[in-house]
Amino acid sequence: MTRTLLIVFHSITGGTSQMAGAAATGASRESAVRTRLLHASDARPDDLVAADAYLFATPETLASISGLMKDFFERAYYPALGRIEGRPYAAMICAGSDGQNAARQIARIATGWRLRAVADPLIVCTRAQTPEAILAPKTILPDDLARCADLGETLAAGLAAGVF
Numbered sequence: 001m002t003r004t005l006l007i008v009f010h011s012i013t014g015g016t017s018q019m020a021g022a023a024a025t026g027a028s029r030e031s032a033v034r035t036r037l038l039h040a041s042d043a044r045p046d047d048l049v050a051a052d053a054y055l056f057a058t059p060e061t062l063a064s065i066s067g068l069m070k071d072f073f074e075r076a077y078y079p080a081l082g083r084i085e086g087r088p089y090a091a092m093i094c095a096g097s098d099g100q101n102a103a104r105q106i107a108r109i110a111t112g113w114r115l116r117a118v119a120d121p122l123i124v125c126t127r128a129q130t131p132e133a134i135l136a137p138k139t140i141l142p143d144d145l146a147r148c149a150d151l152g153e154t155l156a157a158g159l160a161a162g163v164f
């Protein structure tokens with residue numbers, strides 16, 4: 001039976017989108033696993049229930065996961081509660097200079113769902129300092145995209161090998 005890795009992401013200035021895309025590319029190296037890449041606005045509780053592992057990718061805004069990512073978790077939390085316990089997950093955060101609070105929030109939500117973290121949160125800081133730079137489109141560096149691709153591949157390979 002083909003197993004599914006679901007990547008749910010949101011992005012405001014493009015950084016997280018590039019990270020999620022890189023993770024999906026990395027995961028696709030594992031041909032035995034189906035990878036679904038869904039924008040947070042399009043992701044539904046049934047998408048969670050139908051998948052076998054998760055990668056949640058969000059910008060950090062105002063020391064939090066982004067609004068649309070929170071909207072996804074709020075829509076999905078109770079419909080999925082008790083139906084996805086024990087499944088593996090990881091998180092990626094695109095932040096200006098921090099990212100820790102967004103990572104903590106996802107960990108709290110995942111604890112409520114009884115998911116299992118199979119990797120440390122992957123945080124990429126874009127280092128923008130001024131309002132103009134913060135609102136400008138982002139380009140994630142190749143080394144960071146490679147880390148995202150490796151995380152996607154690790155999740156997919158673990159699923160394929162049945163180690164999670």
Ligand SMILES: Cc1cc2nc3c(=O)[nH]c(=O)nc-3n(C[C@H](O)[C@H](O)[C@H](O)COP(=O)(O)O)c2cc1C
Pocket residue numbers: 010011012013014015016017058059060061062063064094095096097098099126128134135138
């Ligand atoms: C309204 C707003 C609030 C932000 N708040 C934070 C923050 O609390 N901590 C942080 O590290 N970065 C913060 N940032 C910077 C973003 O995390 C950063 O620009 C990142 O690239 C956003 O990811 P994205 O390119 O996928 O949208 C904020 C950006 C915006 C637009």
